[in-house]
Amino acid sequence: MSFQFLLQQCLIGLTNGALIALVALGYTMVYGIIGLINFAHGDLIMLGACLALSLVGALGMTAAGPATTWVGIGGLVLICGLFCGLLNVAVDRIVYKPLRNAPKLAPLVSAIGVSFIFMNVGLFWLGPADKSFPELLPSTNLLHNDALQFTWKDLLVVLIVGPLMVALSVLVKGTKLGKAMRAVSQDPTAAALVGVDVDRVIAATFFIGGFLGGAASVIYGLYINTIGFQMGFQNGLYAFTAAVLGGIGSIPGAVLGGLVIGLVRALASAYVGERWTGAIVFAILIVILVFRPEGLLGRRVKEKV
Amino acid sequence: MANNRAPRTSSPPAPSAGPWGFLAERWELVTLGVLAIAPLVIPALGGALGGQVTNLFIYCILALALNVMVGYTGLVHLGIASFFGIGAYVLAILTVPMYPFQIGFLAAAVIAVLVTAGTGLALGAPTLRLRGDYLAIVTLGFGEVVKVTLRNLEQITGGMKGLNPVPPPGAGVTLAGIDLGKEFAIDPRWFYYLALLSLAGVVLAMRRLENSRLGRALVAVREDELAAQAMGISATKVKLSAFAMSSAVAGLAGCLYAASLSTTADPNAYDFNRSIMVLCAVILGGLGSIPGTLLGVAILVGFDTVLAPWADSWIQQMNINPKGLSYLSFSGWRLAIFGVALVLVMRYRPEGLIPSRRLAAELHEGGAGS
Numbered sequence: 001m002s003f004q005f006l007l008q009q010c011l012i013g014l015t016n017g018a019l020i021a022l023v024a025l026g027y028t029m030v031y032g033i034i035g036l037i038n039f040a041h042g043d044l045i046m047l048g049a050c051l052a053l054s055l056v057g058a059l060g061m062t063a064a065g066p067a068t069t070w071v072g073i074g075g076l077v078l079i080c081g082l083f084c085g086l087l088n089v090a091v092d093r094i095v096y097k098p099l100r101n102a103p104k105l106a107p108l109v110s111a112i113g114v115s116f117i118f119m120n121v122g123l124f125w126l127g128p129a130d131k132s133f134p135e136l137l138p139s140t141n142l143l144h145n146d147a148l149q150f151t152w153k154d155l156l157v158v159l160i161v162g163p164l165m166v167a168l169s170v171l172v173k174g175t176k177l178g179k180a181m182r183a184v185s186q187d188p189t190a191a192a193l194v195g196v197d198v199d200r201v202i203a204a205t206f207f208i209g210g211f212l213g214g215a216a217s218v219i220y221g222l223y224i225n226t227i228g229f230q231m232g233f234q235n236g237l238y239a240f241t242a243a244v245l246g247g248i249g250s251i252p253g254a255v256l257g258g259l260v261i262g263l264v265r266a267l268a269s270a271y272v273g274e275r276w277t278g279a280i281v282f283a284i285l286i287v288i289l290v291f292r293p294e295g296l297l298g299r300r301v302k303e304k305v
Numbered sequence: 306m307a308n309n310r311a312p313r314t315s316s317p318p319a320p321s322a323g324p325w326g327f328l329a330e331r332w333e334l335v336t337l338g339v340l341a342i343a344p345l346v347i348p349a350l351g352g353a354l355g356g357q358v359t360n361l362f363i364y365c366i367l368a369l370a371l372n373v374m375v376g377y378t379g380l381v382h383l384g385i386a387s388f389f390g391i392g393a394y395v396l397a398i399l400t401v402p403m404y405p406f407q408i409g410f411l412a413a414a415v416i417a418v419l420v421t422a423g424t425g426l427a428l429g430a431p432t433l434r435l436r437g438d439y440l441a442i443v444t445l446g447f448g449e450v451v452k453v454t455l456r457n458l459e460q461i462t463g464g465m466k467g468l469n470p471v472p473p474p475g476a477g478v479t480l481a482g483i484d485l486g487k488e489f490a491i492d493p494r495w496f497y498y499l500a501l502l503s504l505a506g507v508v509l510a511m512r513r514l515e516n517s518r519l520g521r522a523l524v525a526v527r528e529d530e531l532a533a534q535a536m537g538i539s540a541t542k543v544k545l546s547a548f549a550m551s552s553a554v555a556g557l558a559g560c561l562y563a564a565s566l567s568t569t570a571d572p573n574a575y576d577f578n579r580s581i582m583v584l585c586a587v588i589l590g591g592l593g594s595i596p597g598t599l600l601g602v603a604i605l606v607g608f609d610t611v612l613a614p615w616a617d618s619w620i621q622q623m624n625i626n627p628k629g630l631s632y633l634s635f636s637g638w639r640l641a642i643f644g645v646a647l648v649l650v651m652r653y654r655p656e657g658l659i660p661s662r663r664l665a666a667e668l669h670e671g672g673a674g675s
Contacts, residue, residue, distance in 0.1 A: 037438050095648055104437065105381065106651045109588050112581060113647030120641035124632045233577070237445070244442050279453035282446030289439055290431040 004147040009270045010263060015154045017262020018161040019223065022216040023239035024246070024254040025168065026088075026209035032185045032249035033205045035104065036096060039111040041088075041213060042236015043118035048084040048217030049227040050125040052076050053133055056221075062134045069136050073218065077160060081214035088210030089203050097199070115232070122229035130228035133221040153223050160219055164212060165255060172251060177204055185249065238265070241285050247298020256296060332596060333512070337505055344494045355493035356565070361606045362500035363561045366507050368586050368602045369595065370554035373511075375584065376593030376661065377520065378547040379527030381441040383580055384448030388552045390455060390575030391424055392417045392559025397468035397569045398461070410474035414560040418553045425552025429545050448577055455572035462572070469568035474499065496565045503561060507554055511595050514550070523547055524593075585643060589650055591657025600659055605643075613639060 023045060030038045056062070061072045091114055099107045137152040172178040183191040184201045192198050220235070221227055242261040246253025261281060268280040288296070344350040350358065367389055374382040399406045399413035406413075432443050455462045462468060473495075475485025489495045514520040522543045525533040530540050563569050582605060590601025616635035620626050626633035650657065 031438075035438075037441065095652075098652055102651070102655060105375075105379075105588075105592075106655045108381070108438075108441075109584075110648045110651045112585075113644040113651070116640040116644030116647070118644075120638065120644065123637070123640070128631070237449070240442065241446070244439065248438070275457050276453065279450045279457075282450050285446050286432070286443050286450075289435060289443055293435050293439055 005270070008148055009266045011148070011150060011154070013263035013266030014259055015157050015223075015262070016266060017242075017259035018157050019216060019219055019258075020235075020239050020242050020262050021255045021258025022161055022164065022212050022219070023235065024242040024258045025251065026213045027236075027240050027243040028246070028248050028251060028254040029205050029209045031243070032251075033181060033202055034096070034100070034107075036107045036111065037240070038209075039108070039236070040091065040114035040118055041209070042234075042239065043115045043122065043232035044084050044088060044210060045213045045217045045220065045235065046122050046227070046229060046232035047087065047118055047125070048080045048214040049133075049221045049231070050122055051083050052080050052218045052221045053126075053131060053227060055079065056134055056136070061136060073136065073156070073222070076218045077215045080218050081211040084214030084217065085207040085210035088206040088213070092203060092206040119229055119232065122232070126227065126229050128229070130226050133225045133227055135225060136222055157219055157223055160215055164215060168208070168212070168251065171208070177201070181205055238281065241281060245285060245288055245295055247295030250295070250297045253295055253297035260296075333505075333508055337501075340501055341498075344497055350497060351492060351494055353493075355497050357610050359493065359496045359500045359565050360562075360610075361603065362497075362504045363558050363565065364583065364586070364606055365504050365599050365602045366500075366558040366561070367555055368583050368590075368598045369507050369511055370551045370558060371583050372587050372593065372595070372598045373514075373523075373547055373551040373554070375587055376598070377515075377523040377527065378544060379437075380544065380547065381437055382444045382551070383441050383577070383584065384444035384446075384451070385551070385555050385583055386575045386577070386579035387448040387451035388421050388425060388555035389559040389562065389579070390451060390569075390572065392421045392556030393563035393569045393575070394455060394462060394468065394559075395420045395556070396560040396563050397471050400472055401468050401470065402472075403468070409476070409478070410472070410560075410564060414557065417560050418556045421556025421559070422549045422553035425548040426545060428552075429548030433541055433544050445577065445580075448575075448580055452572050452576050455575070462569075465571045467569040467571050471563050471567045471569070473567065474564055496561075500561055500565070503557065507557070508595060508599075515595075519543070519546060585647060589646065589657060591659045591661055594657060594659050594661035597657045597659035597661065601657070608642075609639075
């Protein structure tokens with residue numbers, strides 16, 4: 001019994017972790033390429049969730065049959081992904097691009113400003129109270145086991161996150177754009193010298209990070225079922241913690257970090273109590289950073305004069 | 306070391322002619338004088354307005370505390386509110402009737418400041434070797450841990466109810482026939498003067514710090530840690546001092562806050578939002594600049610307590626918004642206005658409204674080339 005309980009918690013943790021990882025990728029990719037902590041990323045996802053909610057209402061998806069629902073969810077992921085990706089690129093063009101050579105604090109503070117603006121838009125969009133996201137998927141157990149639950153919702157997370165991760169790693173490792181991204185993250189000047197269009201690569205990175213965030217926002221709505229204009233901060237914080245934990249700038253690190261944070265959260269709320277979860281996650285983060293400041297999979301950077 | 310200082314910026318301001326120039330150079334004294342006389346002239350300061358201005362002073366102290374970290378030392382600190390909270394709670398635990406200690410305000414405040422300084426050292430010591438962004442996230446995480454702990458340790462902190470009543474300073478002390486505690490409880494001007502005096506003390510201390518050996522070492526570490534170490538500055542010691550000083554001053558602000566409200570309020574008063582608002586004030590006003598920091602706080606607090614209510618009531622009077630839509634009320638735009646302000650300041654005036662002389666030089670001295 002207790003082992004099954006542990007297994008159940010791990011399953012919940014990993015599913016949650018996959019969602020966190022998807023958001024963490026947006027942080028880590030942007031950080032890897034321009035060294036910016038994109039504080040607005042969590043709120044970008046909040047806006048994505050707002051759009052998803054509006055679309056679900058406008059398309060009348062609650063009344064649709066199961067087959068149409070799956071197609072509809074695919075469409076939502078695509079539309080919200082495009083929306084968040086393009087919004088991210090636009091913000092980069094307008095706000096961060098003029099600050100490329102400014103001291104490091106400037107883009108960071110601008111990102112906090114953008115996060116405020118997004119939050120205000122979300123406040124107008126959703127209103128001050130949390131909104132519930134309709135249950136589009138049945139919560140029937142897919143495993144023929146009473147103690148272990150794995151529902152359609154959990155499956156949905158795996159079905160969306162898995163292919164996206166595979167696509168991302170193919171993109172980064174196998175394509176010309178991916179090579180250019182890795183080159184820019186190592187040394188933008190040298191990359192520009194060998195003919196990489198640095199601005200386009202940065203824009204592409206923002207787009208991909210935003211797209212993943214948009215997908216995450218749809219999953220968030222369908223999986224957690226409650227969205228609010230302040231959700232961006234808390235979720236962004238967990239995801240950013242995951243990115244730092246894995247070694248910010250490292251793509252596999254973000255995935256690993258997300259899964260670890262998801263597990264820690266699930267186990268902590270099962271065994272210690274829900275209300276201590278936040279404290280435990282951040283306490284672990286602090287401890288890991290103290291003993292391994294570059295994160296689990298990050299590279300150690302020697303400071304140069 | 307002396308040769309390294311940019312001569313163009315470190316030269317003292319040219320002595321300007323006339324009494325106005327004299328006054329402009331001593332803006333602290335002039336402001337202090339005006340603020341000290343104000344309650345005697347403006348009767349409204351004996352009412353709710355007095356409490357609001359006291360609050361403003363307390364936030365000024367908190368912002369100056371943050372300025373030590375972010376402005377002078379260049380360490381991004383996203384959890385200053387947690388030290389504010391620790392100060393408030395330690396003071397409350399030592400003074401509320403619920404606990405057996407009940408030592409006076411002064412002794413409790415001294416202990417609270419020592420405790421926050423110690424906490425700052427405890428946070429700073431293990432995190433010293435973290436690079437800027439990692440330090441930012443650690444301080445942010447620390448802030449969340451403190452908030453959650455304050456909320457959940459209900460037996461000690463009273464949970465969401467907070468600790469109250471925090472007795473006014475000088476409760477039970479009679480000085481020259483005046484019952485101080487009673488006076489503090491009745492007349493907000495006593496708190497006004499207490500906060501003003503504390504603020505003046507902190508400003509003076511900061512001014513001394515800026516020109517001291519330690520203050521210059523802080524700036525040197527901000528500019529280039531390796532170069533500073535090569536010049537014989539111990540970056541460890543300097544950063545730890547910054548942590549301790551910043552935390553101690555934030556703790557002092559927390560003591561005043563709890564005492565003036567006579568409660569610690571609930572732990573959400575010390576969350577990330579407050580940290581970030583204080584950071585906004587420092588950045589808006591000018592990193593590393595004392596007058597800038599004070600102006601930044603005045604603008605932000607003034608926006609919330611003066612401008613927004615005034616504009617909202619104006620909109621109501623004009624009957625523009627009969628349905629109470631949030632995007633037609635002024636305060637509905639609060640976050641967006643702050644956000645746009647931050648973005649614009651960073652874009653067009655990254656050194657803030659009143660730049661620190663040292664920092665302005667750094668930002669405009671071929672910053673694009675570095």
